[in-house]
Amino acid sequence: MKIVSTSATADTGTTSIEAVRHWHRELPGDHRIGLVPTMGALHEGHLSLIRRARAECDQVALTIFVNPAQFGPGEDLESYPRTVEQDLEAAREVGVDLVWIGDRQELYPDGFSTHIELPQLAQRLCGASRPHFFAGVCLIVLKLFHIFAPDRAYFGDKDYQQRVIIECMVRDLDLDLEVVACPLIREPDGLALSSRNVHLDPAAREQALTLSSALFAAEQQWRSGLDSAQKIRDRALMELSGEVELDYFEVVDRNDLSALEVIDPKLGAVACLAATVGGVRLIDNIQLEPR
Ligand code: PAF
Numbered sequence: 001m002k003i004v005s006t007s008a009t010a011d012t013g014t015t016s017i018e019a020v021r022h023w024h025r026e027l028p029g030d031h032r033i034g035l036v037p038t039m040g041a042l043h044e045g046h047l048s049l050i051r052r053a054r055a056e057c058d059q060v061a062l063t064i065f066v067n068p069a070q071f072g073p074g075e076d077l078e079s080y081p082r083t084v085e086q087d088l089e090a091a092r093e094v095g096v097d098l099v100w101i102g103d104r105q106e107l108y109p110d111g112f113s114t115h116i117e118l119p120q121l122a123q124r125l126c127g128a129s130r131p132h133f134f135a136g137v138c139l140i141v142l143k144l145f146h147i148f149a150p151d152r153a154y155f156g157d158k159d160y161q162q163r164v165i166i167e168c169m170v171r172d173l174d175l176d177l178e179v180v181a182c183p184l185i186r187e188p189d190g191l192a193l194s195s196r197n198v199h200l201d202p203a204a205r206e207q208a209l210t211l212s213s214a215l216f217a218a219e220q221q222w223r224s225g226l227d228s229a230q231k232i233r234d235r236a237l238m239e240l241s242g243e244v245e246l247d248y249f250e251v252v253d254r255n256d257l258s259a260l261e262v263i264d265p266k267l268g269a270v271a272c273l274a275a276t277v278g279g280v281r282l283i284d285n286i287q288l289e290p291r
Helices: 006-012 016-026 044-056 084-094 133-148 157-172 195-199 202-223 229-237
Strands: 002-005 033-038 059-064 098-101 152-156 178-182 245-252 269-277 280-288
Touching (some): 002 016, 016 098, 016 133, 033 133, 044 152, 044 178, 059 133, 133 157, 157 178, 202 229, 229 269
Parallel strands (some): 002 098, 033 059
Antiparallel strands (some): 245 269
16 A cells, blocks of 8 residues: 655655656556545544445545645634544555545645635535535545546545535536445444544433434434425424534435425435534434435
8 A cells, every 4th residue: 555645755855746646647547546535533434435446446545634624713623533543554454555644734835825616505504604614625625636636536425415515516617537425324323423423422422322313213204204394303303412502403405405395205305414412513414215
């Protein structure tokens, strides 16, 4: 497994971005490249993306970079879990070809000033309380797409809104790659996997379980024939622990993420939520499949 980072390339006088481009140029032209962008602190969710990329591509590149552009003032940029050594071990085991560890100064040098303006769907759900968030995500993802020129890029549906927005960017900017959506992975007790889960103390973890319970209740209501988004939401919210600080719980259109009042059974919907539990911000969602 090749490891590319600014510290590893410093002696050669090249930047880590140049080293990736060099690696790319040396590959046979028909090699299909799969990119798995992450912020590290890898868990089974990330590993499932890598395994899928491994199965579908000739070369798998994993990126690790805690991207400051997607954190707002007072958010957890500094305390975001960083576990590079374990990540490298896990990447090796699962068969990654190249790991790139991003460097803040290289990616956002002094004078960096370009920003991406996003469509309305970036202001919905998480975008309402984190207005900077998706512009920061798209900025780094677009840079990664340019640096790696992948054929496929893998994103987990735990970050459903992120995946939909990235697909929109790829379409709108005619980027020549396929976004592969991979299923959300849960712990056996229902908690959606997230790098931030390590910050949950035992009490907060118990409370966090009520997030997935709320979503399972929503799905249950939908399956049993209810199509009023409001009623589904009301029933779901009954599951939430009183300790959970809810940011939003919304039943939205699967494509444009607009809030629904009534769900069309032929189209289905997605129920999404974000909440702070024990000081940790978590998101989760569940598909209400067409019925
Ligand atoms: O989903 C994430 O971990 C991040 O938002 C991403 C896509 C790696 C961009 O920093």
